[in-house]
Amino acid sequence: MVVRRPVEPATPVTRDLLVAFKALADETRLRIFTLLTRQELCVCEIEEALGLPQSLVSNHLAVLRQAGLVRARRDETVARWVFYRADPEAVATLRQKWATLLEVKPAPGDRRRAEDVCRLRRP
Amino acid sequence: MVVRRPVEPATPVTRDLLVAFKALADETRLRIFTLLTRQELCVCEIEEALGLPQSLVSNHLAVLRQAGLVRARRDETVARWVFYRADPEAVATLRQKWATLLEVKPAPGDRRRAEDVCRLRRP
DNA sequence: TCATCATATCAGCCTTCACTGATATGATAC
DNA sequence: GTATCATATCAGTGAAGGCTGATATGATGA
Numbered sequence: 468m469v470v471r472r473p474v475e476p477a478t479p480v481t482r483d484l485l486v487a488f489k490a491l492a493d494e495t496r497l498r499i500f501t502l503l504t505r506q507e508l509c510v511c512e513i514e515e516a517l518g519l520p521q522s523l524v525s526n527h528l529a530v531l532r533q534a535g536l537v538r539a540r541r542d543e544t545v546a547r548w549v550f551y552r553a554d555p556e557a558v559a560t561l562r563q564k565w566a567t568l569l570e571v572k573p574a575p576g577d578r579r580r581a582e583d584v585c586r587l588r589r590p
Numbered sequence: 591m592v593v594r595r596p597v598e599p600a601t602p603v604t605r606d607l608l609v610a611f612k613a614l615a616d617e618t619r620l621r622i623f624t625l626l627t628r629q630e631l632c633v634c635e636i637e638e639a640l641g642l643p644q645s646l647v648s649n650h651l652a653v654l655r656q657a658g659l660v661r662a663r664r665d666e667t668v669a670r671w672v673f674y675r676a677d678p679e680a681v682a683t684l685r686q687k688w689a690t691l692l693e694v695k696p697a698p699g700d701r702r703r704a705e706d707v708c709r710l711r712r713p
Numbered sequence: 714t715c716a717t718c719a720t721a722t723c724a725g726c727c728t729t730c731a732c733t734g735a736t737a738t739g740a741t742a743c
Numbered sequence: 744g745t746a747t748c749a750t751a752t753c754a755g756t757g758a759a760g761g762c763t764g765a766t767a768t769g770a771t772g773a
Contacts, residue, residue: 525720
């Protein structure tokens with residue numbers, strides 16, 4: 468019987484990256500996200516482009532939205548159309564956090580990671 | 591009944607990123623990988639640092655290894671020790687492909703993505 | 714009002730996958 | 744040789760998640 472330490476909430480840097488990785492770790496979502504970095508599209512356009520059923524696309528968009536990777540916007544004139552696009556700020560933040568993770572020194576406030584390293588130093 | 595287009599193998603850029611995202615879309619593996627970007631460690635050190643059972647750590651290392659994110663090396667003097675480290679080349683490649691994905695124009699050879707965009711242009 | 718369009722949500726099915734415990738392999742020490 | 748250490752692998756279990764089909768919501772148009 469192995470005693471596991473209680474799972475603490477992940478550190479800020481790790482948590483955000485983890486959310487993004489989970490959201491992009493699916494081929495369909497990665498394709499949708501890639502499309503949305505190029506241009507703003509409504510749901511039906513994505514369906515047509517990828518040849519996927521509506522409910523599936525809508526589900527995947529919800530996942531990407533909850534991960535903060537894309538933003539939804541209702542069309543001003545035709546309110547039933549919802550347009551999605553990749554969130555440029557989220558993308559920039561993600562890129563920075565990815566760089567931070569790969570840095571040599573643990574990022575400030577990244578306690579979980581610091582603890583992991585610290586535990587190695589104890590003989 | 592919705593007729594789905596046959597799933598073609600993903601494009602080079604997308605495929606590599608997808609493999610990496612899948613490998614890093616797990617909190618335990620992300621912690622292990624983060625540790626290995628800091629220093630080279632053997633399996634038992636990772637176990638101790640994270641407080642996880644041996645088989646679990648070994649399993650996660652196998653996933654990271656198969657994804658090309660880490661490299662294993664047997665110690666020259668004590669051959670039962672296997673040291674792992676993050677693969678710097680893989681990390682660099684990953685960073686570049688991530689940047690490529692976020693570019694406006696589809697990368698050369700990224701046919702799947704080009705097809706997705708093209709299909710949108712057909713009225 | 715009624716029908717239709719665009720999107721969201723939900724239940725069920727099925728696959729994938731993280732975790733555990735046990736066993737296998739292979740090197741080192743006695 | 745036998746015992747132990749370090750690691751890898753495998754079967755079983757339970758949970759998470761992708762996909763589908765149906766339904767719900769809400770806007771638009773006749």
